[in-house]
Structures are given as C-alpha cells and as structure tokens.
Amino acid sequence: MKRFLYELEESWKIAAAQMRSNMTRSTLTALGVIIGIVAVTLMGTAISGISIGFDNSMSVLGDDVLYVTQWPWKPVDDWWNYRDRKKIETDYAEKINRIIAATSNSNLIVAVPTSSLMRSVKYEGNEVDGVFTLGTTSDFTLTSTIDPKEGRFFNEIESREGAQVVVVGYDVADALFPSESPIDKTVLINGQNFKVIGVNTRQGTFLGLFSWDSMVAIPLTAFNKYFSSKSASDVRPGGASTESDVRVKVKDKKKLAESKDELMGIMRRVRGLSPEKREDFSINEQQAFKSTLDPVKNTIAIAGLFITGLSLFVGAIGIMNITFVSVKERTKEIGTRKALGARRRTILLQFLIESTALCLLGGFIGLAVAYFLCFGIGKAFPSFPIQFSLGLVVTSMVVSVVTGLISGFAPAWTASRLDPVTALRYE
Amino acid sequence: MDGPQSVRPVGPVVIDIENITKDYVMGEETVHALRAVTLQIRRNEYLAVMGPSGSGKSTLMNMLGCLDTPSSGRYEFNGRNVKEMDDDELAAIRNREIGFVFQTFNLLPRANALRNVELPLIYAGMDPESRKERAAQALNDVGLGDRIHHKPNELSGGQRQRVAIARALVNNPSIILADEPTGNLDSKTGEEIMALLEDLYLRGNTIILVTHERDIAAHARRTIHLRDGLIEMDHMGFIPELDAAIAAT
Numbered sequence: 165m166k167r168f169l170y171e172l173e174e175s176w177k178i179a180a181a182q183m184r185s186n187m188t189r190s191t192l193t194a195l196g197v198i199i200g201i202v203a204v205t206l207m208g209t210a211i212s213g214i215s216i217g218f219d220n221s222m223s224v225l226g227d228d229v230l231y232v233t234q235w236p237w238k239p240v241d242d243w244w245n246y247r248d249r250k251k252i253e254t255d256y257a258e259k260i261n262r263i264i265a266a267t268s269n270s271n272l273i274v275a276v277p278t279s280s281l282m283r284s285v286k287y288e289g290n291e292v293d294g295v296f297t298l299g300t301t302s303d304f305t306l307t308s309t310i311d312p313k314e315g316r317f318f319n320e321i322e323s324r325e326g327a328q329v330v331v332v333g334y335d336v337a338d339a340l341f342p343s344e345s346p347i348d349k350t351v352l353i354n355g356q357n358f359k360v361i362g363v364n365t366r367q368g369t370f371l372g373l374f375s376w377d378s379m380v381a382i383p384l385t386a387f388n389k390y391f392s393s394k395s396a397s398d399v400r401p402g403g404a405s406t407e408s409d410v411r412v413k414v415k416d417k418k419k420l421a422e423s424k425d426e427l428m429g430i431m432r433r434v435r436g437l438s439p440e441k442r443e444d445f446s447i448n449e450q451q452a453f454k455s456t457l458d459p460v461k462n463t464i465a466i467a468g469l470f471i472t473g474l475s476l477f478v479g480a481i482g483i484m485n486i487t488f489v490s491v492k493e494r495t496k497e498i499g500t501r502k503a504l505g506a507r508r509r510t511i512l513l514q515f516l517i518e519s520t521a522l523c524l525l526g527g528f529i530g531l532a533v534a535y536f537l538c539f540g541i542g543k544a545f546p547s548f549p550i551q552f553s554l555g556l557v558v559t560s561m562v563v564s565v566v567t568g569l570i571s572g573f574a575p576a577w578t579a580s581r582l583d584p585v586t587a588l589r590y591e
Numbered sequence: 592m593d594g595p596q597s598v599r600p601v602g603p604v605v606i607d608i609e610n611i612t613k614d615y616v617m618g619e620e621t622v623h624a625l626r627a628v629t630l631q632i633r634r635n636e637y638l639a640v641m642g643p644s645g646s647g648k649s650t651l652m653n654m655l656g657c658l659d660t661p662s663s664g665r666y667e668f669n670g671r672n673v674k675e676m677d678d679d680e681l682a683a684i685r686n687r688e689i690g691f692v693f694q695t696f697n698l699l700p701r702a703n704a705l706r707n708v709e710l711p712l713i714y715a716g717m718d719p720e721s722r723k724e725r726a727a728q729a730l731n732d733v734g735l736g737d738r739i740h741h742k743p744n745e746l747s748g749g750q751r752q753r754v755a756i757a758r759a760l761v762n763n764p765s766i767i768l769a770d771e772p773t774g775n776l777d778s779k780t781g782e783e784i785m786a787l788l789e790d791l792y793l794r795g796n797t798i799i800l801v802t803h804e805r806d807i808a809a810h811a812r813r814t815i816h817l818r819d820g821l822i823e824m825d826h827m828g829f830i831p832e833l834d835a836a837i838a839a840t
Binding site: 166167170171174181182185496497499500501502503504505506507508509510583584585588 | 653656658659678679682683685686687691693697699701702710711713714715716717718719758762
C-alpha cells in the first residue's frame with residue numbers, strides 16, 4: 165500500500181515534469197479537452213436552466229390545484245371529440261363551492277373561476293400589446309404562488325363589486341412604468357380605466373411557458389362586464405374568444421386522485437350528466453402537464469449532451485494519441501525503469517496519470533472558461549435561468565478524470581506490456 | 592594461473608545456471624542465441640563476460656539480469672527458480688538483487704542525480720526520507736556528493752556513469768551487472784570508472800562485466816569467453832596470451 169502511494173506520487177511528479185517540458189504539445193492536446201469540457205458544461209448548465217425554467221413555470225400551476233377545462237392537458241388524437249364540448253362557465257365555481265360547503269369531509273377547499281383574453285394595456289405613451297388578461301376572484305391567491313412585490317392582490321369586496329383595479333406582472337409593469345412606481349396609477353385596458361393596486365415579483369420566463377411576468381389580473385366581475393361576451397361566436401376585431409376554466413384547490417395533495425374523483429362527481433352534477441354519459445369536460449393537474457413536458461425536456465438533454473459529448477470524445481482521442489506518442493518516445497526510459505524494478509502496474513499507472521493529469525488540466529481550464537461564459541450569458545440574458553452549480557464542477561472533474569483514464573488506457577497498457585529487453589535496445 | 596591481482600575468497604553461489612538455451616524465431620528461421628550454457632557465479636566475484644558480437648553475450652546478460660527468461664534449462668538466482676517467475680517477480684528481483692550499469696548510462700534526463708538514484712528505492716517502496724538519505728549516500732560513495740542536484744545534461748560522461756553506478760548500488764544488490772560501462776567514455780574516464788568498480792569489488796560487491804574490450808576485461812578476476820552461444824573458455828584471472836590466442840581463432 166505504501167509502495168503504491170510512493171509510486172503514485174512519483175507518477176504525478178513525472179506527469180508534471182512531462183507537461184512542463186512539452187508545453188506546446190500539452191497545451192494543444194489539453195485544448196481539445198478544454199473545448200469538450202466547455203461544451204459539455206455549458207450544455208449541462210443550459211439543461212439545468214431549462215429544467216429550472218420548466219419547474220418555475222410549473223409551480224405557477226400549483227401541485228395542489230385541479231383544473232376544470234374544456235381541453236385535456238395532453239395531446240389528443242381525436243380532437244373533434246373535444247372541440248364541440250360545452251365551454252367551461254365561470255359560474256361553475258360558485259356551484260362547486262356550494263357543493264363543497266354542503267359536503268362533509270370534502271377533499272376540496274375552494275373553486276376559483278378564471279377567464280382570460282389577450283388585451284393591450286396602455287399607460288400614457290406606453291403600450292403593451294397581447295397582455296394575458298386574467299379575470300378571477302380574490303380566492304385566486306389561494307390557488308397560486310402569486311407573490312406581490314409591491315401593493316396587494318384585490319380583496320373580496322373589490323372582487324365581488326367588480327372594482328376597476330388591476331394587479332400587473334413584472335414585465336408589464338416594467339414596460340409601462342420604466343421609472344416610477346405603478347401603484348395607484350391608472351392604466352387603460354382596452355380603453356377601460358383600471359387602477360394598479362399590485363405588482364408581482366419577477367418570476368422569470370422561459371420558452372414562453374406560463375409566467376406571471378406578462379400577465380395582468382382583474383376582478384372577474386369587471387372582466388365579464390368589459391371584455392367578455394356571453395356568445396361564443398363573439399369575435400371582436402383584434403380579440404380572440406374568452407378562455408375560461410375553474411381551478412379547485414385540494415386539501416391534501418397526497419390525496420389528489422380521490423380529490424379528482426370527488427371533483428369529477430361534482431362537475432357531473434353541475435353539468436347534469438346522466439350516469440351513462442361520458443364527461444364533457446377535463447380535470448387536469450400539474451402532474452399531467454409535467455408528464456407531457458418531461459419527455460421533451462429529456463430529449464433535449466440527451467441530444468444536447470450527446471452532441472457536446474462528441475467534442476469531448478474528440479478531445480479524448482487527442483489525449484490518447486499524445487499518450488501513444490509519449491510512450492513511443494520514452495520506450496527506452498520505460499526499459500530503464502523496468503530494469504530498475506518498475507512493475508507493469510507501475511508503468512501502467514504512470515501513463516494513466518499522465519493522460520489523466522492532462523485531462524484534469526483541460527477540465528480545470530474548461531470549467532473556468534465555462535464559468536466566465538455562464539457569467540456573461542447570465543449578464544446578457546437575465547431571463548435565462550442559467551445555473552452553475554457545485555454539482556456541475558464535481559461532475560466535470562469526474563468526467564475529466566474518466567476521460568483521462570479511458571483515453572490513456574490503451575497507450576498505458578501498451579507501455580506496461582513492453583518487453584524490457586526490446587525497450588532497452590530501442591533508440 | 593593468477594592474474595595481475597590476487598583472487599579473493601568467494602562466497603556462496605548467487606547465480607546458478609545449468610544448460611540454459613535461448614532461441615529467437617526470426618521469420619522462418621530460429622536463431623539459437625544461447626545453446627547449453629552452464630555457469631555458476633558466487634558472491635564477491637568479479638567476472639568478465641567476453642565475446643564477439645553475435646556470440647550470445649547480450650542474450651546471456653539479459654538472462655543474468657532477469658530481463659528475459661531462458662527457453663530451456665535451469666536458472667536459479669539465490670536459490671530461486673527464475674524460469675518460473677512472472678513479470679512482477681522478475682521486476683522485484685531486478686529491483687532488489689541486480690544493479691544495472693548501461694553503456695549509454697540510461698539516466699532520466701529531466702530528473703536530477705538524486706532522483707535518478709532514488710528511483711530503485713521508490714520501486715522498492717522506501718519512504719521518502721530514508722530513500723533521499725540512501726541515495727545521497729550512494730552518490731557520495733561514487734564521489735558525486737557535491738553534484739546531487741545536477742541534471743544529467745549538467746554532468747560529464749564520467750559523472751553520468753558514476754550516477755548510474757550509484758543508482759545500481761543504492762539497493763545493495765547481490766550483483767552489479769555492467770554492460771560495456773566504458774563504451775561511451777574516453778579511455779581516461781573509462782579507467783576512472785574501472786577504478787571505481789575495482790573499489791566497489793574490494794568493498795565486497797559482486798560485479799559482472801560484459802565487454803568486448805580486453806583492456807577492460809583485464810580488470811576482472813575471472814573471465815568467460817562466449818562464442819556462438821556457448822562458453823568457450825572459463826578461467827580465473829585474465830591471461831593476455833590466452834585471450835590473444837582465442838581472439839586469433
């Protein structure tokens with residue numbers, strides 16, 4: 165064991181001396197690994213960024229909320245079966261709440277209606293088009309991770325009376341009020357005056373998934389009064405038809421399936437479906453969405469890592485090549501070492517450590533480069549959720565070592581198998 | 592029959608070779624580099640192996656140095672059967688029992704004298720402090736106590752060979768195997784190196800000298816002549832007339 169340690173130490177010294185004396189060669193070879201590690205690290209960062217982006221967007225949905233919608237949250241082949249379903253009405257929420265209140269031991273807490281439309285929002289000279297405008301009740305705060313940066317969400321009275329108040333998302337506020345506080349200012353939504361009472365904290369957007377940053381929320385009563393028309397055929401110029409759904413918060417997210425069954429029963433009653441009829445609505449939860457998105461996320465991750473992994477592979481070939489050259493050049497030295505009592509293992513170790521040291525050097529530099537690139541990207545695109553973690557550092561170091569070991573193995577094995585007589589005679 | 596110097600009493604058998612052969616297959620042809628060589632070498636001997644090129648001298652040296660194993664025959668080193676050893680056991684024998692001195696010195700160019708001499712001790716698993724001490728002592732013994740931090744390219748040929756000899760000595764081997772140790776040196780430096788070997792011999796080391804130079808072989812107390820893979824002559828001391836007669840044939 166002790167001997168092994170001394171041999172190890174000796175091998176590291178040789179590797180260091182070797183790199184020093186072949187500076188150009190070592191640098192060029194390490195460059196391959198540097199590029200590989202930078203590529204893999206950046207890809208890893210991007211992937212974890214994407215993942216965090218997904219999760220952020222997902223958390224908006226809440227993991228203890230069920231969504232009653234016309235369309236299911238998963239791809240369907242028989243879309244025609246869903247197209248003609250009745251729209252979800254916002255007043256279902258009230259009916260559901262009444263049934264929940266009348267049910268003892270209900271797994272559900274509260275139902276909240278939401279309606280949404282794309283609308284433009286204006287303040288003095290500034291205008292933002294296509295803002296996701298949400299009409300809901302004050303209970304909305306129960307079903308969402310909404311978090312005001314300034315001000316507050318609208319209260320029950322404002323909600324019931326249809327007060328012309330609005331809670332704006334971070335990006336909307338930023339665009340309309342670049343240099344002042346939006347609170348108590350009056351904005352125009354489709355020509356109607358709304359007083360800003362709250363601004364949400366920045367959530368970060370990613371791939372255009374749900375985000376509060378580009379939304380505004382107003383009381384549903386006001387929404388219905390000004391924007392929504394009861395007829396489904398209503399298509400005003402510049403506006404699509406209203407999308408409504410009902411979200412229901414459950415008591416215990418561990419009993420999501422039971423809660424879903426309960427809500428299913430309630431909705432059938434609300435819709436007045438006879439037992440033999442199929443549901444003409446869908447009940448969704450975050451998980452369903454996640455299971456649709458996860459394969460996409462994984463495919464991106466695998467494809468990305470594979471492609472960047474190729475560049476690391478090319479770097480590894482470079483290391484292998486240079487180690488073969490090194491073995492060839494130092495055949496006589498290997499012979500001498502063997503004559504002095506170096507065993508096969510010793511020689512194997514020596515060249516493995518040389519290739520590993522090169523890879524580690526490349527890994528360190530690559531990691532540093534990647535770190536600065538990440539830093540730069542983070543500064544340039546603040547909305548991109550880039551993540552440079554300790555795990556990534558450890559992983560890339562492990563990858564470097566493994567690359568070194570793998571690429572060094574063939575040459576090191578060749579060296580360890582050299583016949584001492586032949587090696588000594590080699591010129 | 593005595594040579595110029597007196598023959599000291601010798602110790603127990605270190606190398607015991609009986610009827611060893613070594614064949615190399617070169618394409619279609621089989622080369623018999625050694626045919627039935629029988630030889631005993633005892634502790635405290637000073638032996639020269641002579642012979643023209645192609646006589647099997649190098650092959651015999653590789654056998655004696657445990658760099659290679661015989662095709663057939665018996666080879667015992669300190670009573671241990673070399674023929675049946677695997678690579679690692681041979682490496683251990685080379686490390687502890689044999690000190691090599693090469694014609695081309697074979698020092699590691701980027702390591703200083705001390706580190707070169709330390710090398711066999713590293714492979715023997717000695718701790719850093721004792722091995723530095725031992726290596727410095729060995730360099731001191733060959734008269735290079737003031738050069739231990741010099742790299743080979745900062746040393747003269749003679750000094751390099753002294754480093755190599757210190758390296759060969761450092762593990763207290765049973766034999767020192769010197770292959771043409773003066774081949775790359777001028778005659779004056781060569782004589783200095785031979786004087787050093789003589790000194791080592793007088794201090795109790797066993798030396799096997801492989802050479803084709805008669806002047807060099809003349810330092811040994813026993814000489815064997817190889818020809819065509821066989822020992823042609825094995826005699827105590829060095830007899831110039833005899834050697835000349837052999838050379839003439």
